[in-house]
Amino acid sequence: MKFATVAIIGRSNVGKSTLLNRLLGEKIAIVSDKPQTTRTRILGVVHVPDGQIAFLDTPGLHKPQHLLNRRMVRTAVEALEEADLLYVLMDATSLPGPGDLAAVDYVKEAIAKRPRPAVLVVTKIDLVNKFKLLPVLESYGKLYAWTEVVPVSSETGDNIDRLLAVTMPFLSEGEGAYGDDMVTDQTMRTLAGEMIREKILQATEQEVPYSVAVDIDQFKEENGLARIYATILVERETQKGIIIGKQGERLKIISTQARQDMEKLFGMKVFLEVWVKVKEAWREDERALADLGY
Ligand SMILES: Nc1nc2c(ncn2[C@@H]2O[C@H](COP(=O)(O)OP(=O)(O)OP(=O)(O)O)[C@@H](O)[C@H]2O)c(=O)[nH]1
Numbered sequence: 182m183k184f185a186t187v188a189i190i191g192r193s194n195v196g197k198s199t200l201l202n203r204l205l206g207e208k209i210a211i212v213s214d215k216p217q218t219t220r221t222r223i224l225g226v227v228h229v230p231d232g233q234i235a236f237l238d239t240p241g242l243h244k245p246q247h248l249l250n251r252r253m254v255r256t257a258v259e260a261l262e263e264a265d266l267l268y269v270l271m272d273a274t275s276l277p278g279p280g281d282l283a284a285v286d287y288v289k290e291a292i293a294k295r296p297r298p299a300v301l302v303v304t305k306i307d308l309v310n311k312f313k314l315l316p317v318l319e320s321y322g323k324l325y326a327w328t329e330v331v332p333v334s335s336e337t338g339d340n341i342d343r344l345l346a347v348t349m350p351f352l353s354e355g356e357g358a359y360g361d362d363m364v365t366d367q368t369m370r371t372l373a374g375e376m377i378r379e380k381i382l383q384a385t386e387q388e389v390p391y392s393v394a395v396d397i398d399q400f401k402e403e404n405g406l407a408r409i410y411a412t413i414l415v416e417r418e419t420q421k422g423i424i425i426g427k428q429g430e431r432l433k434i435i436s437t438q439a440r441q442d443m444e445k446l447f448g449m450k451v452f453l454e455v456w457v458k459v460k461e462a463w464r465e466d467e468r469a470l471a472d473l474g475y
Protein backbone atom coordinates (compact mmCIF):
# COMPACT_ATOMS: atom_id res chain seq x y z
CA MET A 182 0.00 0.00 0.00
CA LYS A 183 1.00 3.61 -0.58
CA PHE A 184 -0.29 6.44 1.53
CA ALA A 185 -0.07 10.20 2.08
CA THR A 186 -1.97 12.93 3.88
CA VAL A 187 -2.41 16.07 1.81
CA ALA A 188 -3.51 19.36 3.41
CA ILE A 189 -5.48 21.71 1.15
CA ILE A 190 -4.76 25.19 2.40
CA GLY A 191 -4.99 28.83 1.35
CA ARG A 192 -6.88 32.03 2.06
CA SER A 193 -10.67 32.03 2.20
CA ASN A 194 -12.60 31.56 -1.04
CA VAL A 195 -9.75 30.27 -3.24
CA GLY A 196 -11.68 27.05 -3.88
CA LYS A 197 -10.33 24.54 -1.35
CA SER A 198 -13.63 22.79 -0.72
CA THR A 199 -14.56 22.76 -4.39
CA LEU A 200 -11.23 21.06 -5.12
CA LEU A 201 -11.79 18.46 -2.39
CA ASN A 202 -15.23 17.63 -3.82
CA ARG A 203 -13.76 17.34 -7.32
CA LEU A 204 -10.92 15.06 -6.14
CA LEU A 205 -13.46 12.81 -4.43
CA GLY A 206 -16.05 13.00 -7.19
CA GLU A 207 -18.61 13.56 -4.49
CA LYS A 208 -19.84 16.64 -2.66
CA ILE A 209 -19.00 16.36 1.02
CA ALA A 210 -17.74 19.89 1.73
CA ILE A 211 -20.05 22.86 1.42
CA VAL A 212 -19.14 25.65 -0.96
CA SER A 213 -20.16 29.29 -1.27
CA ASP A 214 -18.91 32.59 -2.62
CA LYS A 215 -18.81 33.99 0.93
CA PRO A 216 -15.45 33.88 2.74
CA GLN A 217 -14.99 31.53 5.73
CA THR A 218 -17.47 28.95 4.54
CA THR A 219 -15.50 25.98 5.90
CA ARG A 220 -15.14 26.01 9.68
CA THR A 221 -13.70 22.58 10.43
CA ARG A 222 -11.25 20.17 8.93
CA ILE A 223 -12.89 17.78 6.49
CA LEU A 224 -11.30 14.47 5.55
CA GLY A 225 -11.81 13.04 2.08
CA VAL A 226 -10.15 9.73 1.16
CA VAL A 227 -9.30 9.03 -2.45
CA HIS A 228 -8.63 5.36 -3.19
CA VAL A 229 -6.02 4.88 -5.90
CA PRO A 230 -5.11 1.47 -7.40
CA ASP A 231 -2.33 0.70 -4.91
CA GLY A 232 -3.08 3.03 -2.05
CA GLN A 233 -4.91 5.91 -0.46
CA ILE A 234 -4.60 9.67 -0.38
CA ALA A 235 -6.17 11.38 2.63
CA PHE A 236 -7.07 14.95 1.68
CA LEU A 237 -7.73 17.47 4.43
CA ASP A 238 -9.91 20.42 3.49
CA THR A 239 -9.31 23.28 5.92
CA PRO A 240 -10.81 26.64 6.91
CA GLY A 241 -9.40 29.60 4.99
CA LEU A 242 -6.39 31.31 6.56
CA HIS A 243 -7.47 34.78 7.66
CA LYS A 244 -7.05 37.36 10.42
CA PRO A 245 -9.33 36.03 13.17
CA GLN A 246 -11.70 38.46 14.92
CA HIS A 247 -13.65 36.03 17.10
CA LEU A 248 -12.95 32.94 19.16
CA LEU A 249 -14.61 30.85 16.43
CA ASN A 250 -12.20 32.28 13.88
CA ARG A 251 -9.14 31.72 16.03
CA ARG A 252 -10.17 28.07 16.25
CA MET A 253 -10.69 27.91 12.50
CA VAL A 254 -7.20 29.21 11.79
CA ARG A 255 -5.73 26.88 14.40
CA THR A 256 -7.51 23.95 12.74
CA ALA A 257 -5.99 24.87 9.38
CA VAL A 258 -2.52 25.25 10.87
CA GLU A 259 -2.76 21.88 12.62
CA ALA A 260 -3.66 20.17 9.34
CA LEU A 261 -0.80 21.98 7.66
CA GLU A 262 1.65 20.76 10.29
CA GLU A 263 0.40 17.19 10.20
CA ALA A 264 0.27 16.62 6.43
CA ASP A 265 2.93 14.83 4.34
CA LEU A 266 2.30 17.10 1.37
CA LEU A 267 0.77 20.56 1.01
CA TYR A 268 -1.50 21.88 -1.70
CA VAL A 269 -1.34 25.65 -1.42
CA LEU A 270 -4.23 27.16 -3.36
CA MET A 271 -4.25 30.54 -5.07
CA ASP A 272 -6.94 32.04 -7.27
CA ALA A 273 -6.22 32.59 -10.98
CA THR A 274 -8.77 35.42 -11.15
CA SER A 275 -6.67 37.63 -8.91
CA LEU A 276 -3.03 38.50 -8.24
CA PRO A 277 -1.12 37.76 -5.01
CA GLY A 278 -2.69 39.64 -2.10
CA PRO A 279 -2.06 39.90 1.64
CA GLY A 280 -4.04 36.67 2.25
CA ASP A 281 -1.77 34.72 -0.11
CA LEU A 282 1.36 36.17 1.42
CA ALA A 283 0.10 35.20 4.86
CA ALA A 284 -0.58 31.67 3.60
CA VAL A 285 3.00 31.47 2.31
CA ASP A 286 4.26 32.55 5.74
CA TYR A 287 2.29 29.74 7.40
CA VAL A 288 3.73 27.28 4.87
CA LYS A 289 7.29 28.45 5.48
CA GLU A 290 6.82 28.15 9.23
CA ALA A 291 5.48 24.58 8.99
CA ILE A 292 8.16 23.54 6.53
CA ALA A 293 10.90 24.99 8.76
CA LYS A 294 9.71 22.59 11.48
CA ARG A 295 9.52 19.61 9.14
CA PRO A 296 10.46 19.74 5.44
CA ARG A 297 7.66 18.72 3.07
CA PRO A 298 6.83 19.26 -0.58
CA ALA A 299 4.47 22.18 -1.27
CA VAL A 300 2.54 22.21 -4.54
CA LEU A 301 1.13 25.52 -5.74
CA VAL A 302 -2.36 24.88 -7.12
CA VAL A 303 -3.70 27.81 -9.10
CA THR A 304 -7.48 27.44 -9.15
CA LYS A 305 -10.43 28.65 -11.27
CA ILE A 306 -8.51 28.67 -14.56
CA ASP A 307 -11.82 28.25 -16.39
CA LEU A 308 -12.48 31.91 -15.52
CA VAL A 309 -9.36 33.39 -17.13
CA ASN A 310 -8.18 33.82 -20.65
CA LYS A 311 -5.16 31.68 -21.59
CA PHE A 312 -2.99 34.72 -22.26
CA LYS A 313 -3.77 36.27 -18.90
CA LEU A 314 -3.01 33.04 -17.05
CA LEU A 315 0.72 33.06 -17.76
CA PRO A 316 1.58 36.28 -15.86
CA VAL A 317 -0.70 35.16 -13.00
CA LEU A 318 1.14 31.83 -12.72
CA GLU A 319 4.41 33.69 -12.79
CA SER A 320 3.51 36.08 -9.98
CA TYR A 321 2.22 33.29 -7.71
CA GLY A 322 5.15 31.12 -8.70
CA LYS A 323 7.61 33.69 -7.39
CA LEU A 324 6.18 33.65 -3.84
CA TYR A 325 7.93 30.44 -2.85
CA ALA A 326 10.20 27.64 -4.09
CA TRP A 327 7.20 25.45 -4.99
CA THR A 328 7.80 21.76 -5.61
CA GLU A 329 5.39 21.97 -8.56
CA VAL A 330 2.94 24.48 -10.00
CA VAL A 331 -0.36 23.05 -11.25
CA PRO A 332 -3.13 25.24 -12.68
CA VAL A 333 -6.56 23.59 -12.38
CA SER A 334 -10.27 24.11 -12.66
CA SER A 335 -12.34 22.28 -10.08
CA GLU A 336 -15.42 23.45 -11.92
CA THR A 337 -14.60 21.67 -15.21
CA GLY A 338 -12.08 19.14 -13.85
CA ASP A 339 -9.39 20.56 -16.12
CA ASN A 340 -5.88 19.35 -15.09
CA ILE A 341 -7.07 17.49 -11.96
CA ASP A 342 -5.49 14.33 -13.39
CA ARG A 343 -2.20 16.20 -13.63
CA LEU A 344 -2.50 17.28 -9.98
CA LEU A 345 -2.99 13.65 -8.94
CA ALA A 346 -0.09 12.54 -11.14
CA VAL A 347 2.19 15.10 -9.48
CA THR A 348 1.06 13.85 -6.07
CA MET A 349 1.62 10.11 -6.61
CA PRO A 350 5.45 10.12 -6.26
CA PHE A 351 5.06 11.56 -2.75
CA LEU A 352 3.03 8.65 -1.43
CA SER A 353 5.12 6.48 0.85
CA GLU A 354 5.01 2.76 1.45
CA GLY A 355 2.90 1.89 4.43
CA GLU A 356 -0.46 0.85 5.70
CA GLY A 357 -3.53 2.64 4.39
CA ALA A 358 -5.06 4.45 7.36
CA TYR A 359 -8.70 3.94 6.34
CA GLY A 360 -11.08 1.18 5.35
CA ASP A 361 -11.63 0.36 1.66
CA ASP A 362 -15.04 2.04 1.56
CA MET A 363 -14.24 5.04 3.73
CA VAL A 364 -14.72 8.34 1.91
CA THR A 365 -15.06 10.90 4.67
CA ASP A 366 -15.13 11.36 8.43
CA GLN A 367 -18.23 13.55 8.23
CA THR A 368 -21.27 11.95 9.86
CA MET A 369 -24.72 12.21 8.27
CA ARG A 370 -25.68 14.44 11.17
CA THR A 371 -22.82 16.87 10.49
CA LEU A 372 -23.45 16.80 6.75
CA ALA A 373 -27.12 17.62 7.34
CA GLY A 374 -26.22 20.70 9.38
CA GLU A 375 -23.66 21.79 6.80
CA MET A 376 -26.15 21.47 3.95
CA ILE A 377 -28.55 23.77 5.75
CA ARG A 378 -25.74 26.24 6.43
CA GLU A 379 -24.71 26.18 2.77
CA LYS A 380 -28.19 27.17 1.64
CA ILE A 381 -28.22 30.02 4.16
CA LEU A 382 -24.81 31.23 2.95
CA GLN A 383 -26.03 31.17 -0.62
CA ALA A 384 -29.24 33.06 0.25
CA THR A 385 -27.86 35.81 2.49
CA GLU A 386 -25.36 38.66 2.41
CA GLN A 387 -23.10 40.82 4.58
CA GLU A 388 -22.74 39.72 8.19
CA VAL A 389 -25.47 37.05 8.14
CA PRO A 390 -23.31 34.21 6.71
CA TYR A 391 -20.70 34.75 9.42
CA SER A 392 -23.28 34.86 12.21
CA VAL A 393 -25.01 31.59 11.38
CA ALA A 394 -24.53 28.14 12.85
CA VAL A 395 -26.72 25.07 12.55
CA ASP A 396 -27.34 22.65 15.38
CA ILE A 397 -28.95 19.29 14.65
CA ASP A 398 -31.26 18.62 17.60
CA GLN A 399 -32.39 15.23 16.42
CA PHE A 400 -31.49 12.84 13.62
CA LYS A 401 -33.54 9.67 13.45
CA GLU A 402 -33.44 7.11 10.71
CA GLU A 403 -36.32 4.66 10.37
CA ASN A 404 -37.74 2.64 7.48
CA GLY A 405 -35.75 4.52 4.84
CA LEU A 406 -36.77 7.92 6.19
CA ALA A 407 -34.50 10.39 7.99
CA ARG A 408 -36.28 12.68 10.44
CA ILE A 409 -34.15 15.72 11.09
CA TYR A 410 -34.86 18.55 13.52
CA ALA A 411 -32.47 21.48 13.26
CA THR A 412 -31.96 24.87 14.92
CA ILE A 413 -30.36 27.73 13.03
CA LEU A 414 -28.48 30.02 15.41
CA VAL A 415 -28.02 33.70 14.61
CA GLU A 416 -26.65 36.54 16.71
CA ARG A 417 -29.43 39.14 16.32
CA GLU A 418 -33.22 39.45 15.90
CA THR A 419 -32.70 41.29 12.58
CA GLN A 420 -30.71 38.32 11.25
CA LYS A 421 -33.49 35.99 12.30
CA GLY A 422 -35.93 38.13 10.34
CA ILE A 423 -33.70 38.01 7.26
CA ILE A 424 -33.40 34.22 7.35
CA ILE A 425 -37.10 33.66 7.86
CA GLY A 426 -38.06 36.23 5.23
CA LYS A 427 -41.53 37.60 4.41
CA GLN A 428 -44.11 35.07 5.57
CA GLY A 429 -41.39 32.52 6.05
CA GLU A 430 -40.60 32.56 2.36
CA ARG A 431 -36.78 32.45 2.60
CA LEU A 432 -36.63 29.81 5.30
CA LYS A 433 -38.95 27.66 3.21
CA ILE A 434 -36.62 27.89 0.20
CA ILE A 435 -33.56 27.20 2.38
CA SER A 436 -35.06 24.10 3.98
CA THR A 437 -36.47 22.74 0.72
CA GLN A 438 -33.09 23.06 -1.01
CA ALA A 439 -31.26 21.54 1.94
CA ARG A 440 -33.73 18.65 2.12
CA GLN A 441 -33.32 17.91 -1.61
CA ASP A 442 -29.52 17.84 -1.24
CA MET A 443 -29.78 15.52 1.76
CA GLU A 444 -32.10 13.13 -0.07
CA LYS A 445 -29.61 12.97 -2.93
CA LEU A 446 -26.55 12.40 -0.74
CA PHE A 447 -28.17 10.06 1.80
CA GLY A 448 -30.21 8.18 -0.78
CA MET A 449 -33.35 8.28 1.34
CA LYS A 450 -36.43 10.39 2.00
CA VAL A 451 -35.88 13.22 4.45
CA PHE A 452 -38.32 14.97 6.74
CA LEU A 453 -36.75 18.25 7.84
CA GLU A 454 -37.96 20.71 10.44
CA VAL A 455 -35.98 23.91 11.00
CA TRP A 456 -36.21 26.59 13.68
CA VAL A 457 -34.35 29.88 13.99
CA LYS A 458 -33.04 31.02 17.36
CA VAL A 459 -31.09 34.08 18.49
CA LYS A 460 -28.02 33.44 20.61
CA GLU A 461 -26.05 36.60 21.11
CA ALA A 462 -22.29 36.41 20.56
CA TRP A 463 -22.22 32.63 20.18
CA ARG A 464 -18.99 33.02 18.21
CA GLU A 465 -17.26 34.08 21.44
CA ASP A 466 -18.90 31.47 23.64
CA GLU A 467 -16.72 28.46 24.57
CA ARG A 468 -19.69 26.27 25.41
CA ALA A 469 -21.73 27.15 22.36
CA LEU A 470 -18.70 26.45 20.16
CA ALA A 471 -18.14 23.08 21.83
CA ASP A 472 -21.82 22.16 21.40
CA LEU A 473 -21.61 23.06 17.72
CA GLY A 474 -18.52 20.94 17.19
CA TYR A 475 -16.21 23.92 16.70
N1 LIG B 1 -15.46 28.99 -11.95
C1 LIG B 1 -14.89 28.38 -10.91
N2 LIG B 1 -15.32 28.66 -9.67
C2 LIG B 1 -14.74 28.03 -8.64
C3 LIG B 1 -13.71 27.08 -8.80
N3 LIG B 1 -13.32 26.64 -7.60
C4 LIG B 1 -14.11 27.28 -6.70
N4 LIG B 1 -14.96 28.12 -7.33
C5 LIG B 1 -15.94 29.02 -6.69
O1 LIG B 1 -15.27 29.84 -5.74
C6 LIG B 1 -16.08 30.07 -4.59
C7 LIG B 1 -15.37 29.63 -3.33
O2 LIG B 1 -15.20 28.22 -3.36
P1 LIG B 1 -14.95 27.35 -2.05
O3 LIG B 1 -14.60 26.00 -2.50
O4 LIG B 1 -16.09 27.50 -1.10
O5 LIG B 1 -13.67 28.11 -1.47
P2 LIG B 1 -12.87 27.76 -0.13
O6 LIG B 1 -11.44 28.03 -0.40
O7 LIG B 1 -13.22 26.41 0.37
O8 LIG B 1 -13.43 28.89 0.85
P3 LIG B 1 -13.48 28.89 2.48
O9 LIG B 1 -14.04 27.60 2.96
O10 LIG B 1 -14.39 30.04 2.77
O11 LIG B 1 -12.07 29.16 2.94
C8 LIG B 1 -17.39 29.32 -4.85
O12 LIG B 1 -18.32 30.23 -5.38
C9 LIG B 1 -16.99 28.28 -5.88
O13 LIG B 1 -18.06 27.87 -6.71
C10 LIG B 1 -13.26 26.79 -10.15
O14 LIG B 1 -12.36 26.00 -10.42
N5 LIG B 1 -13.91 27.47 -11.15
Ligand SMILES: [Mg+2]
Nearest residue numbers: 197198218219
Ligand atom coordinates in the same frame (compact mmCIF):
# COMPACT_ATOMS: atom_id res chain seq x y z
MG1 LIG C 1 -14.08 25.77 2.09
